[in-house]
Amino acid sequence: MKTRVAVVVMTVLLLLYIVLAGQRAVVLLSSGEGVGIAMGVALIVLPIIALWAIGRELWFGVRAQKLGEILDAEGALPDEEIDVRPSGRATRDDADALFPAYRAAAEAHPDDWRSWYRLGLAYDAAGDRRRAREAVRRAIALEAAARRAA
Structure with a gap:
């Protein structure tokens, strides 16, 4: 559950960043100066790349979870008893x-x-x-x- 909350928070923060960067991009693009226009384009392109990357990771997580749920329903998940650290990770x-x-x-x-x-x-x-x-x-x-x- 913590992972889902973290993903939602990161996605919301990314969307907030995109809105704020978009506003700055418009200002820079309308400056008429070469450097300003280049920075405005970068402020548009980089968030698009970030959206693609986070979308790809979210889709991977959804599909991986679905397969895990199928295996769990089939009773085919690994069931070995192993020692774990206090963090919950296997030794x-x-x-x-x-x-x-x-x-x-x-x-x-x-x-x-x-x-x-x-x-x-x-x-x-x-x-x-x-x-x-x-x-x-x-x-x-x-x-x-x-x-x-x-």
Whole structure:
């Protein structure tokens, strides 16, 4: 729940920034000076890039959560008991011990989105966020392809 609140707050702040930057952009564009016009264009282009990036991340989060909910409904989420830190994150040793099984399952079933999603969870528990996101992105793509084929 904290994550959702943080996402909403960041999105609202970004929208506020876009409004304020847009006002400044109009002023700079109407200045008639080359530097002012260039800065005005930058104040329009950069927020558009920021909107695209946050939209992409929000869409990734929504799709990843949907897959997690499907796995939860199927009872297919990992259920191993592992030690966690006070922050709630898995301890490195326990996460590393579970990781090979999930990697082997994904390699054995490369077209199964469920195994890739579980691998993403294992990467995340091991602290490798980049690979976790790659695995979950692959799971999202495989699930979408399977849905289109059905």
